[in-house]
Amino acid sequence: MDTELGRTLAEAARTIHISTDVDETLKAIASAAMKSLPGFDAVGISTVDKKGRVTTRAATGDLVWDLDALQYELGEGPCVDTLREAEVVAAPSIRHDQRWPRYVPRAVDLGLQSQLALKLFLDDEGTLGGLNLYSTQSEQIHPEAEAIAELFATHAAIALGSARQIDALNEGLKTRSTIGQAIGMLMGQYTLNDDAAFGLLVRMSSTSNLKLRDIAAHLVDEANQRAADAKSSTKRGS
Numbered sequence: 001m002d003t004e005l006g007r008t009l010a011e012a013a014r015t016i017h018i019s020t021d022v023d024e025t026l027k028a029i030a031s032a033a034m035k036s037l038p039g040f041d042a043v044g045i046s047t048v049d050k051k052g053r054v055t056t057r058a059a060t061g062d063l064v065w066d067l068d069a070l071q072y073e074l075g076e077g078p079c080v081d082t083l084r085e086a087e088v089v090a091a092p093s094i095r096h097d098q099r100w101p102r103y104v105p106r107a108v109d110l111g112l113q114s115q116l117a118l119k120l121f122l123d124d125e126g127t128l129g130g131l132n133l134y135s136t137q138s139e140q141i142h143p144e145a146e147a148i149a150e151l152f153a154t155h156a157a158i159a160l161g162s163a164r165q166i167d168a169l170n171e172g173l174k175t176r177s178t179i180g181q182a183i184g185m186l187m188g189q190y191t192l193n194d195d196a197a198f199g200l201l202v203r204m205s206s207t208s209n210l211k212l213r214d215i216a217a218h219l220v221d222e223a224n225q226r227a228a229d230a231k232s233s234t235k236r237g238s
Helices: 003-015 022-036 062-074 078-083 103-109 145-190 194-208 212-237
Strands: 042-048 054-059 088-091 114-122 126-135
Touching: 022 042, 022 054, 022 126, 022 145, 042 062, 042 078, 054 062, 062 078, 062 103, 062 126, 078 088, 078 114, 078 126, 088 145, 114 145, 126 145, 145 194, 145 212, 194 212
Parallel strands: none
Antiparallel strands: 042 054, 042 126, 088 114, 114 126
16 A cells, blocks of 8 residues: 555545434545545445345535436345445456346446445444445556455454444433423422332333333323414404
């Protein structure tokens, strides 16, 4: 790896750690990859959820959306392979590649000449998604691109994993706050202590077949709506 590419990679690694928002992190990863990896003119980030649903969450251009969607639709292509077993899939001169007989002809029609796909994963979380790099400029993949991309994907996976953990923590704090509000409402409405109010909320969750957080949110939303209606009625009467 030459000095300039090394500096670019280091700068990219710093960039993707700036934001703690998942979507902002993904945008930073895609943008930094464009600057860091030679020979590619379109970059996308795919994420996979616990149910196996794959979604393109960041892209540097329309071509990425088209090629990603094509691979999801057909269930084949370098991107799909890395979301399964492969960690890295290189496809230089892709028009001659016979591994994806349905994907290749349609991708070539869209202008694709070469492609590199990498799995984004962490040992304790498994597959988080994929880093997908497309070239419409060259059939050849730069000799150093794969090695650089592997290093970059490691940084990207760590940043994405951290962002997801923070996102989950924020959601957890929001859920706790909502449940706390619902318990407070039940305490006031039925003259209960906090343990009894929590027990009532649990029973309501069980009988309605709704998660605790969902029944709590429903109660809070109803209370807010009643307060808004009362305020509106007061204004009309004045």
